[in-house]
Amino acid sequence: MQREAQSYSYWGFAWRRFKRHRLAMFGAAVMILLILGAIAAPILTPYEFSRQNRKVRFSGPSFSVPTDPALVGQCIRPRVLLWPCGAHPFGTDDLGRDILARVLQGGRVSLLVGFVAAIFSTLLGGAIGALAGYWGRAPDAVISRFIEIMLSIPQLPLLLIFVGLLANPQVRFAAALSDFLGDAKSIAVIVVVIIAFSWMSTARLVRGQILSLREREFVEAARAVGAPSWRIVFRHLLPNATAVMIVQATLMTGEAILIESGLSFLGLGIQAPAVSWGNMLSRAQEFLYYPNGVYIAFFPGLFIFLTVLCANFVGDGLRDALDPRHHGRI
Amino acid sequence: MLTYLVRRVLLVFPTLFVISLIMYGLLALKPGDPIDEMRRGNPGFTQEDYLRLRKFYGLDRPWYVRYWRWLGQAIQGNFGPSRQFGRPAAAYILQYRLPNTLLLSGLSLLLAFLVSIPAGVISALRQHTLLDYVVTVFNFVGVSLPIFWLGIMLIYIFAVVLHGFLPAGGFATPGLSGTWPVFWDHIRHLILPVAALSSLQLAQWTRFMRSSMLEVIHLDYITTARAKGLPERLITYRHALRNAILPLITLVGLNVPLLFSGAILTETVFNWPGMGRAIFDAILVNDFNIAMVSLMFISLLVILFTLLADVAYAIADPRIRYD
Numbered sequence: 001m002q003r004e005a006q007s008y009s010y011w012g013f014a015w016r017r018f019k020r021h022r023l024a025m026f027g028a029a030v031m032i033l034l035i036l037g038a039i040a041a042p043i044l045t046p047y048e049f050s051r052q053n054r055k056v057r058f059s060g061p062s063f064s065v066p067t068d069p070a071l072v073g074q075c076i077r078p079r080v081l082l083w084p085c086g087a088h089p090f091g092t093d094d095l096g097r098d099i100l101a102r103v104l105q106g107g108r109v110s111l112l113v114g115f116v117a118a119i120f121s122t123l124l125g126g127a128i129g130a131l132a133g134y135w136g137r138a139p140d141a142v143i144s145r146f147i148e149i150m151l152s153i154p155q156l157p158l159l160l161i162f163v164g165l166l167a168n169p170q171v172r173f174a175a176a177l178s179d180f181l182g183d184a185k186s187i188a189v190i191v192v193v194i195i196a197f198s199w200m201s202t203a204r205l206v207r208g209q210i211l212s213l214r215e216r217e218f219v220e221a222a223r224a225v226g227a228p229s230w231r232i233v234f235r236h237l238l239p240n241a242t243a244v245m246i247v248q249a250t251l252m253t254g255e256a257i258l259i260e261s262g263l264s265f266l267g268l269g270i271q272a273p274a275v276s277w278g279n280m281l282s283r284a285q286e287f288l289y290y291p292n293g294v295y296i297a298f299f300p301g302l303f304i305f306l307t308v309l310c311a312n313f314v315g316d317g318l319r320d321a322l323d324p325r326h327h328g329r330i
Numbered sequence: 331m332l333t334y335l336v337r338r339v340l341l342v343f344p345t346l347f348v349i350s351l352i353m354y355g356l357l358a359l360k361p362g363d364p365i366d367e368m369r370r371g372n373p374g375f376t377q378e379d380y381l382r383l384r385k386f387y388g389l390d391r392p393w394y395v396r397y398w399r400w401l402g403q404a405i406q407g408n409f410g411p412s413r414q415f416g417r418p419a420a421a422y423i424l425q426y427r428l429p430n431t432l433l434l435s436g437l438s439l440l441l442a443f444l445v446s447i448p449a450g451v452i453s454a455l456r457q458h459t460l461l462d463y464v465v466t467v468f469n470f471v472g473v474s475l476p477i478f479w480l481g482i483m484l485i486y487i488f489a490v491v492l493h494g495f496l497p498a499g500g501f502a503t504p505g506l507s508g509t510w511p512v513f514w515d516h517i518r519h520l521i522l523p524v525a526a527l528s529s530l531q532l533a534q535w536t537r538f539m540r541s542s543m544l545e546v547i548h549l550d551y552i553t554t555a556r557a558k559g560l561p562e563r564l565i566t567y568r569h570a571l572r573n574a575i576l577p578l579i580t581l582v583g584l585n586v587p588l589l590f591s592g593a594i595l596t597e598t599v600f601n602w603p604g605m606g607r608a609i610f611d612a613i614l615v616n617d618f619n620i621a622m623v624s625l626m627f628i629s630l631l632v633i634l635f636t637l638l639a640d641v642a643y644a645i646a647d648p649r650i651r652y653d
Contacts, residue, residue, distance in 0.1 A: 023470070152636065153349050154587065154628040156594055157609050161356045164613060170361040258476055262595055265478050266610065281479060285599070289498075294486050301479030309474035316470075 017321040024317020027310035034307055038107035045098060047088070049105040049275055053096035058293050093280075093296045094287060103299050106275040111307070113187060113260045113276075117194040118252035124195060125202025126238065126245050132203065133210030134233045144207075147200045155197055159259070162193050163268045186271045190263065194256050202248045209241040243322035247315055254311035261304050277304045335641065342633050347401075349629045350622070354400065357618055358393035364413045364616050365389065400622070410619040414612065419619035423608060423627070430501065431604035434596070435589035437520060438528035443582060446532050450539025450578075451571060454547065465536065472533025481526040481599035488522060496522055499601035523600045527593060531585060538581055543574040576643060583639025587632035 008016065018024060037044065090099035132143040166174050166189045178185050213219070214237070222232050263269035264278030272279060280300040287293035365383050369375045384390045388399065403410065412419040453465040489498035497503065497519050506512050546552065547570055555565045594606030605624050612620035 023467075149345055149348060152345060152629060152632045153352070154590070154625065154632060156606075157613075157625055157628070158353075158356075160594075160610060161353070161360075161613055165356065165359055168361060171359065254474060261476055262478065265595065266598060278476075278478075281476075281482065285482060288482070288486050289490050294490075297479070297482050297486070301476060301482065304476045304479060305471075305474055308476070309470060312470055312474050 014321040018317050021317035021320060023313045024320075027313025027317070030306065031310040031314060034107060034303075034310070035111060037104055038111050041101070041104035041108055044104060045101040047098035047101045049097065049101040050273060051097060053092070057092060057094055057096045058287075090299050091293075091295045093284075094293065099280075099296060099299055102275050102280060103277070103303055106277045106280060106300060107303060107307075109187060109270055109274060109276045110257055110260060110278075110304070113191055113194070114253045114257040114307070114311075117191045117198070117256040117260075118249050120191075121195040121198040121252055121256070122202050122245050122249040125199035125248075126206045126241065127234075128199065129203035129206030130210050130233050130238050130241065133207040134214060134229065134237065136211075136214075140207075143203075147203060150197075150200055156262075159193060159197060159263065160266070160268060162196075163189060163263055166193075167268060167271065183274065186269065186274060190260050190269050194259055198252060198255065198259075202245065202252070205244050205248060206238075206241050209244055210237050213237055213240055246322065247319045250311055250315035250318055254308035254315070257304060257308055257311070277301070338637050338640070342630075342637070345633060346626065346629060350401065350404070350626055351397065353622060353625050354397045354618075355393060357613070357621060358396065360613075360616065362616050363389050364618070367413065367615060404622075404626070409623045412612075412617055412620045414615060414617045414620065419617075419623045423605065423620060423623050427603060427605045427608045427624070428627070430602060431590060431593060431597075431606065433520070434523055434527060434602060434604055435586075435593055438524045438531065439582070439586060439589055441524060442528040442531040442535055446535035446539055447575070447578070449536045451543055451566070451574075453536070453540045454543035454574075455566065457544065465540070469533045469537045469540075472529045473537075475529060477526055477530060478595045478599050480529060481522070481596055484522045484526055485599070499599070501603055523596050523602055526599070527589070527596045531589070534585075535578060535581065539574065539578050542577050543570065546570045546574040580639045580643045583635050583642065586635045587628065590628050590631060 042048075088098050088100065090103060092098055093102070128143065132140045165171055166177070167186065168174055169178065174185075177189070181188055210233075218236060219232060222236050227236075260269055261276065261278030261281070264276045265282045267282060270276035270279050277300040281297055284293065284297035284300070287296050363384075365380060365387070368383070369380060381390075388396060391399075400410070407420070409418070409420040411417065412422055415422050449465055453462045456462050485498050488496040499519075501516075501519060502512070503515050503519075506515055552565060552570055555569055556562075590605065593602075593604055594610055596602065597604045597607040598610070605628070609621055609624045609628075612618075612624070
């Protein structure tokens with residue numbers, strides 16, 4: 001008796017191809033670790049991220065605490081030792097706050113911003129692009145022109161102006177937002193602004209997909225049975241563009257995290273006392289030379305880098321796995 | 331083709347108009363005006379002075395009236411005085427900030443271009459070898475590195491650990507004279523910022539060049555050339571490379587304006603007096619004129635370079651027809 005050949009669904013094939021991509025699997029694993037670390041942030045360290053402790057200011061990371069415990073707490077140049085010791089694995093900053101705790105707490109904010117901004121920007125861009133591609137002619141021309149204009153505006157300065165406006169307590173709208181959202185306001189502002197500036201690339205991609213899918217038979221069949229336009233777009237066309245959208249969402253996560261940390265670095269993003277990786281970096285600039293605290297800058301940036309790197313690995317793997325026209329073998 | 335060009339060029343002006351309107355409106359929404367700065371620095375400022383100065387500078391009119399007056403002057407080339415620097419805004423930006431940004435962005439563009447082409451080509455020709463994997467990993471790293479973090483780490487390594495081997499920032503060391511020392515000093519100040527700024531573009535363009543080259547290599551005419559017995563080098567350089575480079579040139583053209591507005595992070599980290607910093611500082615201290623001049627200039631560059639990239643591609647590839 002021959003066993004039936006095992007059949008795979010589209011997603012089954014995609015998962016098999018994804019598994020072969022070593023970098024992507026590595027990226028996915030590290031990303032999951034980072035997410036878990038961020039979620040479990042408060043219980044992973046004995047120190048709270050905002051607790052200041054003047055006695056242990058500027059203590060270097062564990063692997064650099066000198067053998068003489070009396071020297072802990074003074075401004076010392078970290079020396080690399082071979083065994084971990086000391087209570088602060090990543091050291092403390094200029095106010096004595098534990099950096100590991102801050103990095104994990106900042107991870108919550110940065111990862112949240114990254115994922116939410118990416119998902120909603122992809123959904124928004126996908127919807128607009130699909131509608132533009134489906135309607136065609138006049139509405140498509142208008143939307144495409146609008147996208148082009150939005151892309152010609154220098155984005156970073158416009159981002160700066162927008163976020164600066166919304167962070168300013170004297171602006172009435174911003175004050176109302178503060179009352180409404182409280183501490184979460186700067187996060188909400190960043191997320192909305194990033195979505196407002198990143199939906200365009202997804203829109204263009206999805207529009208291209210829809211334009212090529214529009215002439216297929218299943219669309220004609222749907223029209224023949226009287227399906228209304230919105231149903232054709234959202235129930236038939238868009239699901240075929242999900243591959244593109246999934247890849248975009250993953251890559252956009254990395255970009256959103258970079259934008260958010262860049263804005264926080266310039267002082268306009270997440271405001272202190274809330275922690276974000278970019279936030280930590282902007283204060284760390286002063287401590288490179290005389291109070292030598294390079295690790296205050298090293299660790300947050302390292303985590304930004306790792307997160308974006310993993311997002312890019314996974315996005316690349318997904319792109320290879322979900323694209324049916326891939327040249328390589330299955 | 332000509333009609334397409336003319337149409338695109340004519341579209342530049344309405345686009346600039348819309349952009350300037352949006353920018354001016356957004357800047358005007360920000361509370362506080364230039365006179366607040368004056369008031370802060372001068373304790374003898376009375377409310378009367380404030381009202382009088384507002385009337386004098388026309389700041390008591392609604393923003394659209396102010397915009398109209400600004401537009402009228404701007405078209406004639408007069409962008410107004412800069413309150414921060416006490417001189418005409420356009421002259422200040424063009425004389426002191428633009429050359430610095432051009433130098434920084436231009437050099438990083440050049441570096442990225444010159445390195446990414448051979449790297450991408452070699453990586454494509456030797457696909458699946460160790461070299462290819464190393465280049466690919468470098469690409470991923472370059473795309474994922476936050477530029478400001480890279481800048482800070484570079485400063486730490488070269489200026490602190492190596493005790494000032496390269497300067498930690500700024501534009502020049504004061505007190506030098508003589509052409510050769512000054513020139514060499516400028517170069518030293520440029521190395522780290524250019525390295526940091528070009529990292530992202532280098533990685534992106536190498537990846538793009540690699541995939542473009544891979545696509546071209548598998549095409550039929552390359553196989554034909556090989557079957558004809560052409561030497562491999564000729565095939566690579568004359569046939570494959572020439573065609574693979576075209577999409578890269580379009581990408582470069584489209585990315586050039588990004589270097590101008592994206593340089594703000596690098597300029598902040600390295601304290602480089604360029605246009606990105608000028609915009610940022612101007613927005614923070616309500617110096618509208620500087621902000622508008624710089625923003626308009628960058629928008630103009632974006633539009634021009636997009637147009638240039640499209641035209642260059644149309645010229646280079648005779649199959650493209652715009653109508």
